[in-house]
Amino acid sequence: MRLTIGRDQYDIEKIRDFSQWLLDIGEGKLDGINDGETVIDIPYDILINDPHDPIGSLIEFVYPSILENYKNTSYFQERAILAPKNEVVQEINDHLLSKFPGYEVEYLSSDSICQSEFVHDQFDANLYSHDFLNGLKVSSLPNHKLVLKIGVPVMLLRNIDQKNGLCNGTRPQVISLGKRVIEARIISGTNIGNRTFISRMSLTPSEKKIPSNFEEDNFHWLYVLQ
Incomplete structure (x- = not known):
């Protein structure tokens, strides 16, 4: 909620989508029902590519x-x-x-x-x-x-x-x-x-x-x- 203060509607939607994505990972809901293991696609803009x-x-x-x-x-x-x-x-x-x-x-x-x-x-x-x-x-x-x-x-x-x-x-x-x-x-x-x-x-x-x-x-x- 603090991140959305003073932002335009486009930024607010992006922040909410990212927040929901994090919640889905934590609750094991990403990619539907799974047995505790699944493949998660990390958004490119937050991915560290340097091994x-x-x-x-x-x-x-x-x-x-x-x-x-x-x-x-x-x-x-x-x-x-x-x-x-x-x-x-x-x-x-x-x-x-x-x-x-x-x-x-x-x-x-x-x-x-x-x-x-x-x-x-x-x-x-x-x-x-x-x-x-x-x-x-x-x-x-x-x-x-x-x-x-x-x-x-x-x-x-x-x-x-x-x-x-x-x-x-x-x-x-x-x-x-x-x-x-x-x-x-x-x-x-x-x-x-x-x-x-x-x-x-x-x-x-x-x-x-x-x-x-x-x-x-x-x-x-x-x-x-x-």
């Missing part, structure tokens, strides 16, 4: 002439790449980050077992090494290592300051990179153009698959996404 570098081809399609436009705020307001898994997100991020000029700044999280886990004397925190905790990949948290450059668009993963537009899903663009603080300019939502400072913070994931609760201290955003 050697499909991610590079996707980036070039979504972000054409990025070196000439990355300083233009509106350039990123109109573009984004969606990915189904964090592994794909990381691969896209690494590929796109390499295209930005300037030096990389690496941020590492500080992971530890929550103090609440020490209620029972029998609990041995040494069972979980730092390497093990740093290697955990859970939803809603970035990976242990976060690499950024000035000019890179990022996305907040937490509601930090709703009044000033710092919410889950807000897209800022990095202006400067400090040791514990990042300065960024908001490029989405109702506070476009505002500058803000984001510091490191501690969070505890609620994912049940993890054998023990742990805390991660890092910058909580996932860049070039969603």
Whole structure:
């Protein structure tokens, strides 16, 4: 519905047809009744034909002439790449980050077992090494290592300051990179153009698959996404 605002009737019909096509794929209705397997014809205008570098081809399609436009705020307001898994997100991020000029700044999280886990004397925190905790990949948290450059668009993963537009899903663009603080300019939502400072913070994931609760201290955003 958001995509149809301000569009003419021809564009509205194209958007609705594409939306219905996606729904039919998800519900298994494409090509009539099937047993879970069918051949799907991908529309040519959204098909990636490069078998050697499909991610590079996707980036070039979504972000054409990025070196000439990355300083233009509106350039990123109109573009984004969606990915189904964090592994794909990381691969896209690494590929796109390499295209930005300037030096990389690496941020590492500080992971530890929550103090609440020490209620029972029998609990041995040494069972979980730092390497093990740093290697955990859970939803809603970035990976242990976060690499950024000035000019890179990022996305907040937490509601930090709703009044000033710092919410889950807000897209800022990095202006400067400090040791514990990042300065960024908001490029989405109702506070476009505002500058803000984001510091490191501690969070505890609620994912049940993890054998023990742990805390991660890092910058909580996932860049070039969603």
